[in-house]
Amino acid sequence: MIRARVVTAEHPEDLVLAFRRMGLAPSSLAALRESLPHTRLLLTGLGTQALHFLQRLQALSDAPAALPAWLAGEAGGRPGTGMLSGHAEQFRLLVDLARGGRDELPALSKAVAAALASGTAPPALVLGDKRFEWGASTYVMGVVNVTPDSFSDGGRFFDPEAAIAHGLALAEAGADLLDVGGESTRPGALPVSAEAEVARVVPVIEGLRARTSVPLSVDTTKAAVAREALRAGAHLINDVTGFGADADLPRVVAEAGAACCLMHIQGTPATMQQAPRYDDVIEDVLGFLEAAVARAEAAGVPRERILLDPGIGFGKTFEHNLFLLRRLNELRVLGLPLLVGTSRKGFLGRLAGGKPASERLAATLGSVASMAALGGADVVRVHDVAEARDALAVADAIRRSEDGGALYAR
Structure with a gap:
């Protein structure tokens, strides 16, 4: 099963406080938070198709920087692992691209989307x-x-x-x-x-x-x-x-x-x-x-x-x-x-x-x-x-x- 989990991230509350200290308008905070590359996802359980998709990320967009960066795992770790890093808009584009794919790609899209949502409190x-x-x-x-x-x-x-x-x-x-x-x-x-x-x-x-x-x-x-x-x-x-x-x-x-x-x-x-x-x-x-x-x-x-x-x-x-x-x-x-x-x-x-x-x-x-x-x-x-x-x-x-x-x- 493909799984993504957040392994390093800035504390969102601290980032908002820093923005306030800088004198930024409240209306600009959401956009600024999403523009900073502070999210890294560890991916596991990747099969051949998902790995090939991630290895070709930079070729999937006219603007390479529009997608998160991919770092593949090496022989010393469990097969089918790697790390994505980027900001929210880059991850959203990846989720949309993978969702429309075949075989393993919808599972990849779902796993990344779940990881990105993990900072949201569950329903009461x-x-x-x-x-x-x-x-x-x-x-x-x-x-x-x-x-x-x-x-x-x-x-x-x-x-x-x-x-x-x-x-x-x-x-x-x-x-x-x-x-x-x-x-x-x-x-x-x-x-x-x-x-x-x-x-x-x-x-x-x-x-x-x-x-x-x-x-x-x-x-x-x-x-x-x-x-x-x-x-x-x-x-x-x-x-x-x-x-x-x-x-x-x-x-x-x-x-x-x-x-x-x-x-x-x-x-x-x-x-x-x-x-x-x-x-x-x-x-x-x-x-x-x-x-x-x-x-x-x-x-x-x-x-x-x-x-x-x-x-x-x-x-x-x-x-x-x-x-x-x-x-x-x-x-x-x-x-x-x-x-x-x-x-x-x-x-x-x-x-x-x-x-x-x-x-x-x-x-x-x-x-x-x-x-x-x-x-x-x-x-x-x-x-x-x-x-x-x-x-x-x-x-x-x-x-x-x-x-x-x-x-x-x-």
Whole structure:
């Protein structure tokens, strides 16, 4: 499959501020932004026809500069790769030229167009009484584990009343949604039966639904569990297998009109950390998530009701986790909101000198703030809601700041 992703780009907000400082009229900003060559796209999965088209770019126009520049990959990389660089008008012309071609060229056009649109916020999502405006701020999902063996707080909230009280406390602390889970997905965890999982999560969902309007998510891979959870009042199904474990789950979500979060995983929780390996972790995560979205849409789940999760710690090494977090924006080529969970995970403990899960709050907040400052996550999944909201308030405010003095005024 042909895929294009933005690998380097100026921050659009900073470019607008620089234009203001120069005293340029607001009406000229859009045209100037498009005239500056600040976009570079890494292309992968190119076949012979697409490569030939790109190699002949300069011959396809009377004015060679009207099309983006092409740099082909060499023998050391995966075949069918290369890079395009240019400004928006050049890319638009390429998209139009390729769209009218045959065989691989419409796929090339679609991939480049998707990459160019990746800076646009996805459509808003309504869950229950809450409207999520993606791109406006970073939202917080609070974790409610109803399990005896979760890596961080296993057993603390196994009693339904304790779990309900914990969820209400997280809602009071400012959680935008709550994620209830009845089966541990820590490395090495073994599955539990659907009956046991339903018995754990449904009373908690019913208790929370009766006492808070905060939207509820259920962390499950099973259609039988999802069906009962949605009947009890859940709004979203959070599947760590990306609809890869239970073929009936996408249909259950679609029939309920629910939303879903589809996560990347390599292997299963029982095996995922034994020897994770990738040639290109971004490429492989993108391919997995594209397939997951296709399964959801084929079952009738509207695209605008899908979130994606890169699966930090789910079949990744220490370095894979860091690389993914650094390059989250490359996943935006899929045009869907990103939910990312780093809270108290093992790679943070390693960075913090080997601290156990109970002592990883500061490291978690560092990861949360970094994602917000880089614009890499729309939702962060955390155990410590109040502290995460404070960190996000700072990071989001820094990212959105515009008052640099009178010369930066609109």
